[in-house]
Every structure is written in structure tokens, then in C-alpha cells.
Amino acid sequence: MPELKVAAIEMSSTAFEQSGRIPVEYTADGDNISPPLSWSELPNGTQSIAMICEDPDAPSGSGGRSARQNTSAFVHWVIYNISPEKRGLQRGLPPSPQLSGGTLQGSNDFGKIGYGGPAPPRGPAHRYFFTLYALDSMLDMAPGATCDQLVDAMEGHVLAEGELIGRYSR
Helix, strand or coil: CCCCCCEEECEECCCCCCCEECCHHHCCCCCCCCCCEEECCCCCCCCEEEEEEEECCCCCCCCCECCCCCCECEEEEEEEEECCCCCEECCCCCCCCECHHHCEECECCCCCECCCCCCCCCCCCEEEEEEEEEECCCCCCCCCCCHHHHHHHHCCCEEEEEEEEEEECC
16 A cells, blocks of 8 residues: 655754754753744644654664654654644643643653653764654543554554754764
8 A cells, every 4th residue: 555645844943953953951961851843834634743752873762663764763752632723832841741732741761751852972963853743633642652652643644744853962
């Protein structure tokens, strides 16, 4: 069966440019807070938004598949059931399982809920992919879902995708 093509969503941040360096305050070396993110209009029929942030350059992670390429990656953030009325996420979201408006956060590979900032070993810069998904349904999932659980739940429901890449090294 041929793979469905999905529309593109433009993503940006006031904290860093596409493929730019993530400022220290958004990393484990700084305040370890989530960066501000914004995105373009979503396609008609969008019922919810999900996002996964992962580092495919990390030496280890959950061992689960990456949302991007069915490869292993270290998961830094899982957030879902974001209202389609939203056009972004504010900086510094709290590490709570449930946020205002019904937004839910999942477990990252640090074993915590919410955002866990970049913490790569010393060496070359790692890439951090913030991948946004416009979905045709709300996801019937409890807070604390893993990346694998979110990827499974999104299967067949993705209307559009967007990606913002940041880099960080120590």
C-alpha cells in the first residue's frame, strides 16, 4: 500500500533558528526549560497536535524507534493533545503530566515527565529534532505516554508534519 503524503507545517522559535545553536538556558547545562515554539496554520480537519523532541545522535536512549526514521534516538520531550487553536508553546512549560487546555505530556528518556533539555557528551554538536504532528483526532491516551506509545497512537492520523532542528554541544 503506498504511503500517504502529508502536508508541511512551518515551525520556528524565537530562541534559535533552523539548525542553529540552542541557547544554554534550554539545556541541562542551564535552566533546562522548554524553548518557545511556534508553527504555521494547520490543515482543515486538525483535531489535536502532538510533538516529539529527540536526539538521533545520542549514544543511547530508550531503545525504542525514533518517530522520524524508525531508528533509535534519545527522547527529550513527548507532548500531545495540544489544542489545534494553539499556534505555539510558551517557553518554560512546567514538567506536569497535564497542562491547561487538556494538553498532556509524556515520559522522556531521562525517566521524567515533560521536557528534558540537551545534555550531550562532550564532542561534536548533537541535533535535536522538534517534530510537530497535526492529527485528525484527539488521542485516547493517559498522561505519561512514551514516544513509542505516541507513535503507535498517531499511526494513520497524521495530516501534516513540521520540524525544527536545533544543535547543541558541550
